[in-house]
Amino acid sequence: MNEPTGLRARKKARTRDAIADAAVSLFLEHGFDRVSVNDVAAAAETSKPTLFRYFPTKEDLVLHxxxxxxxxxxxxxxxxxxxxxxxxxxxxxxxxxxxxxxxxxxxxxxxxxxxxxxxxxxxxxxxxxxxxxxxxxxxxxxxxxxxxxxxxxxxxxxxxxxxxxxxxxxxxxxxxxxxxxxxxxxxxxxxxxxxxxx
Amino acid sequence: MNEPTGLRARKKARTRDAIADAAVSLFLEHGFDRVSVNDVAAAAETSKPTLFRYFPTKEDLVLHxxxxxxxxxxxxxxxxxxxxxxxxxxxxxxxxxxxxxxxxxxxxxxxxxxxxxxxxxxxxxxxxxxxxxxxxxxxxxxxxxxxxxxxxxxxxxxxxxxxxxxxxxxxxxxxxxxxxxxxxxxxxxxxxxxxxxx
DNA sequence: GTTACCGAGTTAAAAAAGCAACCCGGTAAC
DNA sequence: GTTACCGGGTTGCTTTTTTAACTCGGTAAC
CATH class of the missing domain: 1.10.357 (Tetracycline Repressor; domain 2)
Known part of the structure; x- marks a missing residue:
């Protein structure tokens, strides 16, 4: 019923979650506008292009x-x-x-x-x-x-x-x-x- | 004095450690010959080719x-x-x-x-x-x-x-x-x- | 005595991630 | 009023990783 759970898929899901979680927790702590996407990427331990590969805009980090x-x-x-x-x-x-x-x-x-x-x-x-x-x-x-x-x-x-x-x-x-x-x-x-x- | 610590380097080090740790702990628990490199790779959540890129042989998983x-x-x-x-x-x-x-x-x-x-x-x-x-x-x-x-x-x-x-x-x-x-x-x-x- | 499987390693191709450098609009400095 | 920086987002190139399929030696089944 659920998707094939290869390594690739598992790690992608984890990266996505790491980014989203880092984003939301930073935003809740400091406010949406006082946190840059660089901060989010750093907290999630990924690069900025990777972040944007998962979420098209900064807003989507929250709205996903x-x-x-x-x-x-x-x-x-x-x-x-x-x-x-x-x-x-x-x-x-x-x-x-x-x-x-x-x-x-x-x-x-x-x-x-x-x-x-x-x-x-x-x-x-x-x-x-x-x-x-x-x-x-x-x-x-x-x-x-x-x-x-x-x-x-x-x-x-x-x-x-x-x-x-x-x-x-x-x-x-x-x-x-x-x-x-x-x-x-x-x-x-x-x-x-x-x-x-x- | 120490290497530049970019994302890439950090993650490589982590992968290496994950593989080595998984290997040693599995070997200690079940014995070297009763654990396959597939088991190690699975426990470390990486693929077999990746494992072998970090360690040339099964023995090196221990001897590094x-x-x-x-x-x-x-x-x-x-x-x-x-x-x-x-x-x-x-x-x-x-x-x-x-x-x-x-x-x-x-x-x-x-x-x-x-x-x-x-x-x-x-x-x-x-x-x-x-x-x-x-x-x-x-x-x-x-x-x-x-x-x-x-x-x-x-x-x-x-x-x-x-x-x-x-x-x-x-x-x-x-x-x-x-x-x-x-x-x-x-x-x-x-x-x-x-x-x-x- | 084949046939089939298992485990160590390898290979090639494709996906994903990192890096550095960029664009663009805004705003602060001087 | 330029000049410089900042933040959102993009681009091209390189490195790393996954995948699946393969080799090769050993050994269990029949």
Whole structure:
């Protein structure tokens, strides 16, 4: 089921992780703009060209965690069991994320995760680039949802809903509440928001 | 004074160490002949050709620790202060090794060191290759000692003495005594043995 | 007595990483 | 207002590593 795990693949994954981890921990400690990519490369013990071979821009050093979820919505729609409506599949998937306290739902109170979200949301260049990612996500979801304007609008609405929900959840947790405590509200919010999509 | 420490050099050193460490620890645990170079490479997380680029033969995976002392005797002779006789320089150097409990003198009771020596001495192919190293050592020492048969004989005698002394010391320690305890005898033996060289 | 496998080493080609030098836009120094 | 540096990102070249397939000697199977 998982990729062939040769030496090459293992070491590439490790290098990638080393770079990403070094980056995030430096950014969290000193702030995105006060850390240069040279610093990151040095901390990860790789060269600058290598760093850029793994991550196209400085922002991606942070955002790859979202990038890993690229196209997830589209996939959920495409792989739904026949008989299930797209919206139901998406709602269930999001609900699953909440129950697993998946960081992308905003419903996660691990200190690192919270700090990470604050970093993303309060750094303009990061927030900006993140919306670019979501636009691409929107396009593939639109395709999965059907031709024409109809699909595009649906896609935009779904992603907007997810974005808002995640933001609301994160805000409550940033205010000091625990994920477990917020969970019921998050589920209720999700039901209401997805309900509006009909 | 020390080599430029770029990324490349650092990683090469690390790879080399990883291979050597994996090798020695596997050999100590299972025996030299029951561990294949494939096992070593796998444990060190490198490929077989890489392993062989760092160490020309399987034996060298163990013996590089001796190889690091290659030519040491010759260097001691060449770099002695003028006015000092070669033999005195060599005797003093060996004496220094005893005082530092240098593993090459056999006078070292760290469990790993003792086990390592047992490994070398009780594995025929290793013991065999080790004497090959000592022959090369002998040649360069002979050159440093002067032309002709005279130098060669001297060289052979010095190295034979060191070999015997190391072996005797190791034997006592293998019998359970501590290095500190054996030290005086080792010094006495050394004095006597080097004395015979006159 | 082949046939098949194992372990030490090697080879060639391709991927990946390092290095040094560069471009380009910004901003601080003088 | 040049000049110099800094940080993001790129380029070309070299070195290192992986991969897979190979040689060669030994030895177990049948």
């Amino acid at each position: 965690r979202f990038a890993d979820h690229q196209g997830e919505a589209a996939r959920v729609v495409r792989e739904r069991r026949s008989g299930t409506k797209p919206m139901t599949a998406l709602r269930r998937h999001f609900r699953g994320g909440l129950d697993r306290y998946d960081p992308v739902t905003g419903l996660n109170d691990h200190p690192e995760v919270v700090a990470f979200h604050r970093l993303v949301f309060t750094t303009p260049s990061l927030a900006g680039r993140l919306t670019r990612y979501q636009l691409e996500d929107e396009e593939v979801l639109a395709e999965a949802l059907g031709e024409g304007v109809r699909g595009r609008v649906r896609a935009a609405q779904v992603l907007a809903v997810q974005r808002v929900l995640a933001r609301v959840n994160w805000q409550k947790i940033a205010d000091g509440r625990t994920a477990r405590d917020v969970h019921p509200e998050a589920v209720a919010d999700a039901d209401e928001a997805f309900g509006l999509l009909r | 620790r001796f190889a690091d002392h290659q030519g040491e005797a010759a260097r001691v002779v060449r770099e002695r202060r003028s006015g000092t006789k070669p033999m005195t320089a060599l005797r003093r150097h060996f004496r220094g090794g005893l005082d530092r409990y240098d593993p090459v003198t056999g006078l070292n009771d760290h469990p790993e060191v003792v086990a390592f020596h047992r490994l070398v001495f009780t594995t025929p192919s290793l013991a065999g290759r080790l004497t090959r190293y000592q022959l090369e050592d002998e040649e360069v020492l002979a050159e440093a000692l002067g032309e002709g048969v005279r130098g060669r004989v001297r060289a052979a005698q010095v190295l034979a003495v060191q070999r015997v002394l190391a072996r005797v010391n190791w034997q006592k320690i293998a019998d359970g005594r501590t290095a500190r305890d054996v030290h005086p005898e080792a010094v006495a033996d050394a004095d006597e043995a080097f004395g015979l060289l006159r």
